[in-house]
Amino acid sequence: MSAEDPLQQVHLFEPLDDAQLARMRESMREFHLAPGDTLFTQGDPARYFFLICVGSVKLFLLSREGEEKVIDVLHAGAMFAEAVMFMEHQSYPVSAGALSETRLLAFDNEAFLGLLRESPELTLQLLGTMSRRLHQMVREIDELSLHNANYRFITYLLQQERTGPDRVDLNVPKQVIASRLSMKPETLSRTLSKLREKGLIRVEGDTITFLDEPGMRRLLER
Amino acid sequence: MSAEDPLQQVHLFEPLDDAQLARMRESMREFHLAPGDTLFTQGDPARYFFLICVGSVKLFLLSREGEEKVIDVLHAGAMFAEAVMFMEHQSYPVSAGALSETRLLAFDNEAFLGLLRESPELTLQLLGTMSRRLHQMVREIDELSLHNANYRFITYLLQQERTGPDRVDLNVPKQVIASRLSMKPETLSRTLSKLREKGLIRVEGDTITFLDEPGMRRLLER
Structure with missing residues (x-):
């Protein structure tokens, strides 16, 4: 297959x-x-993917109302x-239609199922591929959520009024902050720990000291 | 199975x-x-999942250095x-160890592979389950990225200096803003379109008018 072979996708x-x-x-x-063309309609026999x-x-x-x-x-x-x-x-359990000028490749279901029927080994390999992909995606979702949380929390911290040159006091309970930043309290805790482990902040009770403000700002740029 | 049956997970x-x-x-x-116990070591024959x-x-x-x-x-x-x-x-291609007090269920690989060998139908159903899960996760990743982008961009907009009662001027090219907010330019465009479609902002050249600032702030709370 060439590098541009769409089948590689x-x-x-x-x-x-x-x-x-x-x-x-x-x-x-x-x-x-x-644009506007229908590819298949809900209930049509499924011949291709x-x-x-x-x-x-x-x-x-x-x-029912056609909506x-x-x-x-x-x-x-x-x-x-x-x-x-x-x-x-x-x-097909749903209908499909084009939103723009669209070019599609259609693969025959029976041809693919035929390959799987002939080769139990291939079927197992496919299960392996899919398992690994699922794990990758779980990890990606996890990282996205955490990245998100990091960004929000650092932005929040830097916006707070300082009570010392490098110090802010969280005057509200952590679950209130979490809720304001649209994250779970556990995620906020993990975020706090990460920033502490990286040597960016010190946490004493409700007081947070910025140990490395440029470092915090660099995290926002990622 | 009862609602708390771990096998449902x-x-x-x-x-x-x-x-x-x-x-x-x-x-x-x-x-x-x-904590610290090893479950299996890289290279061990894999008997369980x-x-x-x-x-x-x-x-x-x-x-090699044991790191x-x-x-x-x-x-x-x-x-x-x-x-x-x-x-x-x-x-096992990696090693596994406990980070805390851990309770695990171990399922026998051969028992599961035996079920698949006996029933090609079950194997196909499993491929179906995994396909659907993969699609869900692609969607989840997409939503997380967009949610993320929305949050960042609205926060950015609301922080800009106003050039009118409800107006800000983006004085920098959109790709610079995108880069500053750690997102792809396409994602910024999608975010802008979404906010416009929702009737929250009006975009004229570089000028953005807030049509519904409380509505924008509500998006941040989700």
Whole structure:
């Protein structure tokens, strides 16, 4: 595969060997959609899963009154509708339509399921790939939340009125601060510990001393 | 299963029926570790995957010099080492040790792989579960990033000097603001559009008019 091969973006294909990849490529179709075009409608038999090469796609449900509820908006690089292939009733549970000029690759469900049926080993490898991806994402979510919390808390600290050259007094209980900064009290505690461990602040009761204000500001720039 | 059944936290068990769950429960072991205890060492044959019930666990590698590099810290509710079961060489790629008093459930790899071998249908259901979880997490990461960006940008706007009663002028290019707020320029654009769509601000060139400042502040409290 070349570096720009869009099939490299499909995590389901990670454990495939060249012959298996070639089989998926044979059954592959390309779709071009204009803005507003429908790709499939809720209840349609699910024959393909998709990779967005260019453009963006909305997944939506229609209420009885015909009102549209958008479930998700997906952009280039995203794969969708692949979970349907593993379900008992293979029909699309939502509708999909293009939001802009969109180019999609469609992969045949039966071709992929055929590969899995022939090779239990491939199936296990795929379970491994997905397990590892799930762990990566849990970590990413964790880091994002913490990064977020760090940023908010440092900004808050630097905005407080000083009671000494490098000192602020938290006059409100920590859970009130946490709530004001939209984070859980545990997250605030972890943030405080991290800043202390890094030697950026000293905490004595309600008093916080800035040991390294430039260092705190540098954390905001990341 | 009762509402407090820890096995409900194991996403790998989601598609299991009662008989299959009972088999996993039979082969299950419980481990109690004190802080500093080692659970397994890199290279050990992988017999179990784990769920943390109480406490926390670090996953780490040892350098040749015996220095420890922590890969991950996991807390109660987290599952780990399950990806190893799907690999060709079933030995733990890292070491694991307890950071505090820890109670773990250990599930037998062979018992779980046995269930998958007997039932291709179960295997497909599991692939479905994992696909759906991956999509949820992609969405969660997206929302966290955007929430983050919203918070930062609104805070930034409200801190700017007013050039009219409800008006600020962005005197620096948008990519500079984005960089200062640690976000991608595209994310800043999406944030601006969202605030405009919600009727909170009006954007004319470099001038931003606050149409609903209390509404902006409410977004910060979420």
